[in-house]
Amino acid sequence: RKQLLAREMGLEPPATVELQESDKEIDPLQVSVLSVSSFIAQMRTVVGDGEATESARAQAARQLVRLAEAGVPGADPEQWWATQTVAEERPLNNKPRLSPSRIEALLKCPLNAMLKDTADNNSDKYHLVRGNLAHAYMEALGRGADEELARRETVEAFEKIQTSPTWKRAQERDEFEQLLVRTNQWIQETRGVLELVDVEVRVDVESEPGVRITGYMDRLERAVGEGGEEGGLRVIDLKTGSSKPSDEETSAHPQLMAYQLVLAHGELQQEGGLTKVVSSSQGEERDGATLVYPGTDTKKIGTADQARKGDEELAEFAALLPPLLDELAGPRVTARISPECDRCPLKPICPVQAEGKVTTDVNA
């Protein structure tokens, strides 16, 4: 094989030697496959081999030039990922903002938080739209819609997005309707201790100079005391999944912490009949924040309550945010290994994973 290769490259073929018994064992990594990509890989290996002779490297390069000129895919260095420089060095975003729902993902792994959506498949989109429909139903109830009508319309919309096999659809539809029924049940059960301020409350607050938090609160409620007296504001976030965080996780839940931070640095404002939270030096009185899980398989609707956070705890949380804005601004983004990596769709191109290094490590 060495002789053949040398002849193809116009080199002096090495002298033939008698094979010893041990030499006859085949190293699978050295076996060359008769394919275009395998031949190009061989040429590339020789070109980049610091121990190969100058003439061998020059000959391999000459062969690659010939192949590239003939339009053979993979022969032109322009098509070699590992030899390309970074495409863009300018910031990706000059005025990045944080949304409460993305902070948790950015804290875990900024690369995943920024690129996962591009890799998500259709099944994830189905869950996204299903969640959006449940939120739309909750919003409709908050704006005074008739419960039965809102539920019927939402279930009909859900039926239109179903792509599962026919035998499964009735069960999925019933489960979705049950989710809506239980969402309404939670709302009814909490009247008396909570009083609705507004739904889909727009947030645009600067928690400190340069750190802007924007997004929406599913529901903003005011706590009501036993004697009917008004308490602080409580943010409610609807979750359509069924895995509830532990008490410890809820206490440090970044999305809920972000909502509390927003209320500590904001004030309610009315605009066109809608409530907004905008920056203010005063801050609003807070009662805490709650995740509601109507999809849990328990008689009582699952909730995860985060108690009111003091100024010190909120300041500690706020200190985590500026580095996240740097990540969003780019152009360099951190990939951080965590237990989430096993489920991450970006693993094949992630630079800190063995699978992704091949395509992303420029200096490899």
Ligand code: SF4
């Ligand atoms: S594989 Fe892990 S480190 Fe890489 S992007 Fe995904 S979550 Fe981040």
